[in-house]
């Protein structure tokens with residue numbers, strides 16, 4: 583790829599929305615076998631993996647904006663975590679299992695993509711825990727969907743500088 587090539591969105595670089603659906607399905611298929619995570623997802627909506635994949639694909643630049651198109655929003659995603667009393671131990675297990683699954687699913691492993699992905703996962707999982715604590719009230723419904731980008735690297739790995 584030459585320096586003049588346009589910078590793809592994170593979702594394009596990852597292989598398009600199907601890459602996130604395959605990732606989420608693989609991840610939530612493993613959750614029932616994990617002692618720390620299984621109880622909190624025991625009565626999970628059968629469409630859970632699909633909804634999470636739509637959400638992340640949208641944040642990473644899917645122009646179809648599938649989560650919003652289906653009536654979702656950032657506030658609605660956050661609201662799913664209200665009152666769940668998630669712990670730091672559960673968050674850490676979630677992100678560890680997710681990063682293992684990212685490798686198994688064959689998502690790009692260039693430093694630039696992984697930096698953006700890990701940055702988002704750290705941010706979003708910590709928001710999930712914060713918003714699950716006692717006394718947190720529902721967020722403003724009009725809060726904007728996050729739009730994640732490449733950050734300081736500016737684009738994917740294109741060979742040695």
Ligand code: HEM
Pocket residue numbers: 622623625626627629630631633634637638659662663666668672673676677702703706707710711
């Ligand atoms: C990147 C971070 C995360 C994103 C994007 C995310 C997104 C979502 C979305 C979109 C839903 C609604 C799913 C639906 O409509 O069926 C949801 C629900 C939920 N999330 Fe998260 N989440 C994240 C992190 C976490 C973490 C770290 C935990 C726990 C350790 C967690 C626990 C849950 C639970 C328990 C539900 C409800 C499941 C159900 O019973 O259907 N989430 N999340």
